[in-house]
Amino acid sequence: MELPWRIHMKAQTLSILLVVGVLSIIGTESIEYKAINCRKHKASITDFGGVGDGKTSNTKAFQKAVNELSKYANDGGSQLYVPPGKWLTGSFNLTSHFTLYLHKDAVLLASQDTADYPVLPSLPSYGPERDPGGGRYASLIFGTNLTDVVLTGDNGTIDGQGAPWWKNFREGKLKYTRPVLIEIMYSDLIQISNLTLLDSPMWNIHPIYSSNILVQGTTIIAPFESANTDGINPDSCANTKIEDCYIVSGDDCVAVKSGLDEYGIAFGMPTKHLVIRRLTCISPRSATIALGSEMSGGIQDVRAEDITAIQTESAVRIKTSIRRGGYVKDVYVRRMTMKTMKYVFWMVGDYGMRASSHSDPSTLPVIQGINYRDMVADNVTVAGSLEGIDGDPFTKICISNVTIGMAAKPRKKGPWVCSNIEGITGGVTPRPCNLLPDKGSMTCEFPEEKLPIDALELQLCSL
Numbered sequence: 001m002e003l004p005w006r007i008h009m010k011a012q013t014l015s016i017l018l019v020v021g022v023l024s025i026i027g028t029e030s031i032e033y034k035a036i037n038c039r040k041h042k043a044s045i046t047d048f049g050g051v052g053d054g055k056t057s058n059t060k061a062f063q064k065a066v067n068e069l070s071k072y073a074n075d076g077g078s079q080l081y082v083p084p085g086k087w088l089t090g091s092f093n094l095t096s097h098f099t100l101y102l103h104k105d106a107v108l109l110a111s112q113d114t115a116d117y118p119v120l121p122s123l124p125s126y127g128p129e130r131d132p133g134g135g136r137y138a139s140l141i142f143g144t145n146l147t148d149v150v151l152t153g154d155n156g157t158i159d160g161q162g163a164p165w166w167k168n169f170r171e172g173k174l175k176y177t178r179p180v181l182i183e184i185m186y187s188d189l190i191q192i193s194n195l196t197l198l199d200s201p202m203w204n205i206h207p208i209y210s211s212n213i214l215v216q217g218t219t220i221i222a223p224f225e226s227a228n229t230d231g232i233n234p235d236s237c238a239n240t241k242i243e244d245c246y247i248v249s250g251d252d253c254v255a256v257k258s259g260l261d262e263y264g265i266a267f268g269m270p271t272k273h274l275v276i277r278r279l280t281c282i283s284p285r286s287a288t289i290a291l292g293s294e295m296s297g298g299i300q301d302v303r304a305e306d307i308t309a310i311q312t313e314s315a316v317r318i319k320t321s322i323r324r325g326g327y328v329k330d331v332y333v334r335r336m337t338m339k340t341m342k343y344v345f346w347m348v349g350d351y352g353m354r355a356s357s358h359s360d361p362s363t364l365p366v367i368q369g370i371n372y373r374d375m376v377a378d379n380v381t382v383a384g385s386l387e388g389i390d391g392d393p394f395t396k397i398c399i400s401n402v403t404i405g406m407a408a409k410p411r412k413k414g415p416w417v418c419s420n421i422e423g424i425t426g427g428v429t430p431r432p433c434n435l436l437p438d439k440g441s442m443t444c445e446f447p448e449e450k451l452p453i454d455a456l457e458l459q460l461c462s463l
């Protein structure tokens with residue numbers, strides 16, 4: 001509770017603040033949580049004038065808190081506690097060696113006023129053409145060039161209040177690209193855990209150009225009809241682990257990316273070494289896990305296991321197109337349970353979106369080494385729609401031990417549609433297309449050695 005800025009205040013104000021500060025911490029000392037690092041310095045948002053009445057803006061309180069607490073980065077780090085209440089806020093920035101902890105009855109309410117979101121330049125791996133007006137609103141919680149940041153809580157809530165953003169986006173009324181809920185750029189060692197994220201204006205969690213990222217125990221909910229409310233988007237990131245998340249959304253539950261066309265190729269930063277475990281996804285209009293379509297920096301070594309998808313458009317969807325360059329290589333998925341799906345396997349070589357009219361149509365993506373095994377699906381419309389690119393087939397596809405129960409009404413085209421692909425299958429029902437010959441009893445690869453992110457140990461911290 002020793003915050004130097006208070007020392008310059010009048011003694012009376014100081015003592016009142018201290019009492020309020022102490023009161024806000026009392027009763028929380030017994031609360032423990034797990035984090036990559038515990039912090040020496042502790043404060044509450046009320047110490048910085050925060051008011052949790054759902055009406056008062058806390059943007060300045062959060063900015064002030066982070067500015068003050070950033071002074072402890074090299075002295076054991078700091079923790080900012082958000083008590084029960086509704087804390088209306090605009091965009092604020094994070095700092096290094098910092099923990100933001102939301103009480104289970106704390107709700108961060110995202111401001112719906114565009115003026116509360118600074119405008120940031122376009123992402124270098126996507127280029128300016130993708131952003132209307134050449135800019136994008138900063139995320140509600142934003143961090144760049146940081147190390148060691150924890151956003152956690154006992155299932156506290158961040159409510160993006162996205163409805164007007166979805167509406168204004170659809171009506172073309174927004175000047176810039178919508179804000180995401182949490183974006184972390186150029187950073188290392190990030191934990192986002194045990195939070196509930198509601199109704200984001202756009203994507204929910206967007207780590208980009210970063211490494212060593214843990215997303216755990218996070219519930220993400222947005223209406224099916226909301227626009228582009230992707231759950232978690234690892235984008236040009238190395239060593240990411242997504243575990244025990246429950247996502248209901250209007251777009252992909254997890255969307256793995258790495259930049260778009262010539263901008264992504266020039267930036268050249270892949271997403272690699274990604275683990276996704278124990279994810280439950282409900283998304284009738286999109287994928288459980290999408291790879292692409294922005295994958296121009298490459299996607300390599302993705303491991304997903306113990307995934308449940310219900311009433312979701314597709315399980316794993318690989319999306320790419322000519323001009324995109326890059327690659328999707330070494331993808332391993334096992335133990336998926338699915339119920340009521342349009343597609344189980346879906347690969348699309350002619351996805352529409354592109355960065356600019358001058359991207360190069362001869363820049364072809366490489367899709368290679370895609371392994372699926374040990375899956376059961378029920379009430380499926382299309383078992384597999386696997387369509388590569390003319391003159392650029394998708395290769396080394398392997399599917400084993402997969403049982404797909406088809407929906408009562410069969411499709412005329414049959415359960416599989418394949419073109420420009422090469423691979424093998426074993427023990428797959430219904431019988432796959434001829435481009436994926438049945439090799440009998442065989443098992444597709446899934447690497448057994450752990451990734452470095454699995455060795456990350458969490459400490460038991462107290463509030």
Ligand SMILES: *[C@@H]1O[C@H](CO)[C@@H](O)[C@H](O)[C@H]1NC(C)=O
Pocket residue numbers: 033034035152193194216217458
């Ligand atoms: C999240 O909460 C669960 C259940 O309360 C707990 O087991 C887990 O350790 C927590 N994870 C983190 C990273 O805080």
Ligand SMILES: *[C@@H]1O[C@H](CO)[C@@H](O)[C@H](O)[C@H]1NC(C)=O
Pocket residue numbers: 063091092093118120138142144
């Ligand atoms: C957060 O940081 C970014 C990049 O440094 C900056 O443009 C933005 O204005 C900052 N936001 C706030 C609320 O200070």
Ligand SMILES: *[C@@H]1O[C@H](CO)[C@@H](O)[C@H](O)[C@H]1NC(C)=O
Pocket residue numbers: 144145186
């Ligand atoms: C953040 O890191 C990137 C990549 O290293 C660098 O280009 C950029 O200048 C840094 N920004 C700040 C504000 O330090």
Ligand SMILES: *[C@@H]1O[C@H](CO)[C@@H](O)[C@H](O)[C@H]1NC(C)=O
Pocket residue numbers: 155196219
């Ligand atoms: C967290 O809260 C959400 C929304 O209220 C709820 O659906 C979810 O089950 C809760 N998670 C845990 C671990 O309590």
Ligand SMILES: *[C@@H]1O[C@H](CO)[C@@H](O)[C@H](O)[C@H]1NC(C)=O
Pocket residue numbers: 340341379381407
């Ligand atoms: C099967 O899927 C269809 C949609 O394709 C859905 O309307 C129906 O309720 C599902 N049946 C079962 C038994 O879940």
Ligand SMILES: *[C@@H]1O[C@H](CO)[C@@H](O)[C@H](O)[C@H]1NC(C)=O
Pocket residue numbers: 335373374375376401
């Ligand atoms: C096939 O997959 C199921 C899960 O869908 C699993 O229980 C079973 O052990 C697998 N069989 C083999 C031979 O690996």
